[in-house]
């Protein structure tokens with residue numbers, strides 16, 4: 001008999017007033033009993049609509065049935081057939097707008113907690129099983145991957161499974177992309193990301209760290225001089241946007257990217273760490289996405305007394321995951337919605353001392369389908385602050401497009417690539433993830449890496 005509870009089995013979490021002072025994981029994961037109880041909520045329906053909601057085609061009802069039957073190892077294996085980073089996806093995927101949004105249990109209650117169950121199976125396997133070291137026969141062909149984010153790692157893993165000699169070229173000193181430099185430890189422990197990367201190394205994938213493609217060497221050099229027959233570009237969208245309002249160059253104004261990189265990648269919050277980070281007293285984060293929530297929650301954790309989210313639309317339009325908004329509120333982040341900064345104010349030493357804001361109203365929908373915010377006349381006011389963190393979006397860094405002739409890009413600076421294969425305008429060069437779509441999600445970046453790996457295999461075999 002299925003468990004007909006309309007609600008998901010709750011997942012234990014750290015207390016908000018404790019966790020907003022530490023970087024340990026917020027959500028603690030299901031126990032075996034909780035996972036079995038939740039798995040029993042799946043009706044294993046014939047239509048299986050949840051699978052269509054997953055960009056990497058995880059066979060969701062199958063792995064959930066295995067958990068319900070207490071075959072946790074089998075469940076992890078089932079997920080890994082199509083998803084190479086299940087412990088990551090179980091934690092950060094926007095399941096509410098993907099697989100879980102299609103679950104029939106969601107019609108009369110909460111959907112099955114697919115993400116929590118994926119996380120459970122992946123964590124169980126990590127804690128109880130040794131990574132399988134399958135001997136893969138090499139096929140003698142070399143492929144380069146630019147960028148060690150989820151897109152590049154997925155492409156590298158799939159190509160390695162097919163026998164390719166794969167080298168990943170990464171600009172930073174650590175592999176993982178946004179998974180290590182952007183998403184904080186309290187949402188995604190870095191040991192999990194490292195374990196996934198170690199699995200790739202075991203499969204023979206090589207990592208060239210501190211290698212900036214376009215500076216250390218170009219794509220043409222990799223192909224013409226170093227013998228790589230194809231290149232996958234998964235270089236992400238790491239260039240932050242600013243608002244172009246007065247005062248943005250004052251001391252105490254940072255991009256969310258810089259703030260998060262200092263904290264997450266460089267571990268600036270640890271005592272005696274050589275990379276410092278400003279500890280604000282009162283900080284405002286401008287934006288309403290996952291990045292803004294992460295920056296706000298990090299600011300609180302490093303010691304800021306008051307942290308504001310300034311967002312020009314209402315909560316309904318916020319792009320951040322519901323869970324992140326909920327957690328941020330629980331941790332004491334102050335939401336100033338329908339609010340836009342117009343000027344950052346500085347003191348006589350060039351440091352931020354406040355921000356001038358206006359209140360907004362929602363008008364007619366714009367091109368994105370969301371209601372356009374319009375300024376409410378006479379609503380100006382000031383908030384006293386010492387730090388402003390801009391989190392209003394990112395775009396791809398221009399380095400690769402400016403050093404790769406024949407690589408077509410669009411007016412937003414994204415690489416133009418075929419959606420199904422990742423093929424770009426340049427022969428042998430494929431691309432995917434945020435470098436193509438602009439800032440999106442981990443699972444979409446992984447889906448693109450997977451599709452490109454299959455296309456690269458076809459391309460090389462047909463040469």
Ligand SMILES: Cc1cc2nc3c(=O)[nH]c(=O)nc-3n(C[C@H](O)[C@H](O)[C@H](O)COP(=O)(O)OP(=O)(O)OC[C@H]3O[C@@H](n4cnc5c(N)ncnc54)[C@H](O)[C@@H]3O)c2cc1C
Pocket residue numbers: 092093094146147148149150151152169170171172176177178179182183184211212213214234235236237238260290291294321397399400432433434435439440441442443445
């Ligand atoms: C703070 C933050 C929180 C987020 N939260 C979520 C979330 O909860 N859920 C979700 O699904 N998505 C989230 N996202 C979005 C998600 O992380 C990205 O969509 C995803 O990481 C894109 O993967 P990618 O591999 O295309 O690029 P990235 O992860 O950006 O990786 C690109 C890699 O390429 C490297 N690189 C760039 N240029 C070069 C070069 N010239 N040479 C060599 N290497 C280069 C970079 O250093 C980087 O390591 C978040 C993003 C941020 C910034």
